[in-house]
Amino acid sequence: MDTSKVLHMNGGLGNNSYARNSSIQKNVISMTKLMIEEAVMNLCSQTTHATLVVADLGCSSGPNTLYTVTEIVRAVENLCKVTGHRPPEYQVFLNDLPGNDFNTLFRMLPDFQEKYPKSEERPRCFFSGVPGSFYGRLFPCNSLHFVHSACSLHWLSKVPKHIENNERNICTARTSPPNVLEAYHEQFHEDFTMFLDCRAAEIVSGGSMVLTIAGRRSNDQYSNGCCYVWELLAMALQEMVSEGLIEEKKLFDFNVPGYTPTLEEVKSKIENQGSFSISNLVVLEVNWGAYDSKINSGVSSEGEGGINVVKCVRAAVEQILLHHFGDGIVEGCFDRYKKLFVDRVSKEEKVFTDVCVSLIRK
């Protein structure tokens, strides 16, 4: 599977859209607010910029990217109040894969401007959409001051090769053979290094980058976080195979292009690539149950008879399931997924883990 041709979050503003089901990611971004603020302060306290060029990579089609831009702009404007400097204009590039629903995102831009009721206090933000993979060059050399990317770099550029023996698993899992674990790690290494090479070319010396990556704490590749999301999805698909609703071979042929690194893995790839210094590196954790006030009853706090976390997962992975299995299995798969999820979360405490790093271009 070539991720750039298949992957996109559910578009539009409907019940299953990413725009309406991305509260987990919003919470993760809000936990990194301080890190974003520190990076921006560091960037702007050294030089004044007439135009600050900002890019959000893997922006998707919901409100979270505009929330991030708001936080970046707020940090700059606050700093300018303290220093007495005139605030810059902002050129903001919103990047995602070509299949992303950029139109839904662009329709949210007037609301972004209207958040500032007095027109004279409105920051001058000039937005552009940039379709393309962040595992390649997206911008000219030395053209960016600040790069942000949240909850996106766990998506690999493709499913690793030679993992046919992963069988009933759909990603790294407890029962994955060692070659599968190695292949996923190798693909992450290749992709993340390419990502850093490209950004090293594009970001000016002294420029900043804040990355939040769905990750894991333990060295076991199947320990928790995203792997757990995939493990439950694999169980739902396996149930459908047992019931004769999906061919076993179809499941054996399906693997997801996802990898959740540890803090140590992220650190070592950055150090080996060599173009950035690390100014902050932390692990963040969010409890799954925190998103569902009525988790045990199976009724979501949004009152739509679903579970918020399950809906967030569906908004993110539905398209790759559709691509491989066709649309006949999707409802059944997510009904089973919801039951498995409610059962597990009521018995065990589970957390989403993210590795968050703030970098400065040397």
Ligand SMILES: C[S@@+](CC[C@H](N)C(=O)[O-])C[C@H]1O[C@@H](n2cnc3c(N)ncnc32)[C@H](O)[C@@H]1O
């Ligand atoms: C879970 S969403 C996160 C969106 C947003 N940053 C947020 O935090 O809500 C991940 C996004 O990364 C995008 N993505 C994945 N691989 C990508 C790539 N190689 N290049 C650009 N975008 C990518 C996906 O299309 C998706 O929109």
